[in-house]
Amino acid sequence: MSLKAKGAVTGVGDTRYSKNSGKSVTTLQMEASLAAIRDAGLDPKEIDGIIVYGNMAVVAEDFITNFGIADLRFSAVTPLGGASAVASVQCAIAAISAGICNHVLIPLGRNGSSGAGGRIGSRVREMPQFRTIGEFEMPMGAIAPAQLYAPMARRHMELYGTTSRQLAEIAVSTRHNAILNGNAMMTKPLTVEDHQASRMISDPLRLYDCSLESDGACAIVVSSAERANDMAQPRVQVLSVAEAHPDSPSAITQRPDMTRLGIAKAAPRAFEMAGVTHKDIQVAEIYDCFTYIVMCQLEDLGFCKKGEGGPFVASGAIKLGGKLPINTHGGLLSQAHMAGLNHVVELVRQLRGEAGKAQVKDAKLGLVTGYGDMGDGTVAIMARG
Amino acid sequence: MTETTYMKPLPEASPDTLPFWKSLQDGKLRIQACSACGKLRHYPRQVCPYCYSMEHKWVEAKGTGTIHSWTTAHHAFHPGFKGELPYTLLTVDLAEGVRMQAQARGIAAGKLKIGLPVKVAFEIATRDLTLPVFVSA
Incomplete structure (x- = not known):
């Protein structure tokens, strides 16, 4: 079995992008996620899988709480930095194809410009992928x-x-x-x-x-290619x-x-x-x-x-x-x-x-x-x- | 310079990497050699990727190499480096066949090119930290 043509992106959403959102990262991600779920024609409670970004600024539990999801069946984290978004699509389709869940939400949002986590130079030092660099190259000035x-x-x-x-x-x-x-x-x-x-x-x-x-958020919903036939948007x-x-x-x-x-x-x-x-x-x-x-x-x-x-x-x-x-x-x-x-x-x-x-x-x-x-x-x- | 005034990021050595940092304080550049198959590797790691042995020893590198690539930093992404902009970071192919990165010292910008011979030197950063740098060979 391969994942060939097994999945579909059935909903997309985003917030305004800015230097200073004035909102929490959780608020930004909820806003974008609701837009994506609405775009897919789903009720937020129908989301039964969530894959969050590697910095884990917002986790699946936050969505369960906010949307009142009764039975989230799948959650995961993709820690591949900028490769995470597409890796999450692969992970979502694998979980859906295995019959674990039906509609996977993939949110991503940050206050990358205004946030308390600081700008890129201080943020990356906290990322596990940078551990080797942190020891052997950052002290040299990289x-x-x-x-x-x-x-x-x-x-x-x-x-x-x-x-x-x-x-x-x-x-x-x-x-x-x-x-x-x-x-x-x-x-x-x-x-x-x-x-x-x-x-x-x-x-x-x-x-x-x-x-x-940047400050802002976006989100997508991934569903099976079969279900996507009967959903709100062109497949x-x-x-x-x-x-x-x-x-x-x-x-x-x-x-x-x-x-x-x-x-x-x-x-x-x-x-x-x-x-x-x-x-x-x-x-x-x-x-x-x-x-x-x-x-x-x-x-x-x-x-x-x-x-x-x-x-x-x-x-x-x-x-x-x-x-x-x-x-x-x-x-x-x-x-x-x-x-x-x-x-x-x-x-x-x-x-x-x-x-x-x-x-x-x-x-x-x-x-x-x-x-x-x-x-x-x-x-x-x-x-x- | 005392440690309280050292503003740059410090390496967080682990038991796996401490011998590398200790060697620098003795003016030696040492890298890991697999005890089983003898292959050299850097940066330090736990397992030999060729034969999977977890045993290794530390061998002294000659300290000579050639430039593989470089960048000259004009923006400080860390306040500790503001005072020394611009500085040049060299990626160097060591004679032993492994690579490492360190700052260049005394190499004119116009001289930088792939293959330029360099050799390691040592700069005392703090009482507990000596950093490698590269000078023209």
Whole structure:
């Protein structure tokens, strides 16, 4: 048995994204979750599975209490950082296919900008995935993801001639889409020159190569593909989903090939399970904690060869109207950092034809990825119908 | 410098990793070698990923290597590093075939390239902590 076409995303919801929500993380997650459950046409008490994000800011018990769920049959936590959202989709479909539960809620919300947990530099130190880094690299000054990931980008540049201006194309295109979306933190157009003029954070990564820190929440509901036939929205099936971990998942410095991410292992499995090819993908939401990570994933997914990501993103292929429009909502770079669950929400809206001004015409088949911390990778291929 | 004024993150050594940190205080860079199959590994871990032996010894590395990649930090994500911006972090392939990360000392930005030979040096951070750095070889 495989999970091929066994599940569907039957509801999606989100809050406003902002710098300062003025609300608790629990309130934000409840708000987004109620929106997703309503979107699915369900009563909150019908949720019988919940998968929460690895930081466990809100846990299944909070939802049982708030929704009065009488018999939650399945709960889990996905601790893969930014790869968690898509990993949760896999976990949900596995639980549903095993007959454990029917409708799994996957919430994610944070006060990543205003919260008491602090900004990224202090937050990551509390994460178990950063334990090795915490002992052997943070004392040297490699504190935050920008500093831990920059050597990957530098090596790619040295080996393949990739340029900062090519990375800028990702930031520019993503900003364009964020403005079209309407629920995005960044609302001013961005040019390659703006990117080049932005301050250096950790060479070669500039400010506009880096994702946002955001307040807000989003949520999805996953159900069986069979049940989805009779639910409120046009069916968006999960044709395939796969998770993989890189060699040396505890420290990037130890990676045999520093320019290869975990998703390189997951991608062939996902394409094979779905029975589709790269040319069939009409829209892709690619985890974008940093511009470089987008480019590297496009290579590791097989949309271009290793080393050709720079010219590929600079060719216009990734823009709306290009052959592979990506991050049509504005991503983590310009919409909000919801650890990639906003990417799943956007793919579902694209496939339903609900993506507004950034709608990819007649989008029926799309792909969404996750990237976690030291290179964990997840990918799902979804289709309308 | 006394410990009360040291503002940077301190490594939380475990019994599994303490010999690495103790060695640095003696001006030695030591890495784990599997007692069963002899393979070297770094960062320290509990099990040999080649033969699954849980026995290991600590062997002194030559301290020489070449640059695998690098980044120069221009933004301090921790208040302890504000005073030394910009600083360069090197990912170094040690002669023993393992990698480690440490700050560069005295290597001009224009000289940085993959394959540049470097060697380890030791800087006393606190009474209980010595950190490795890399200088031109």
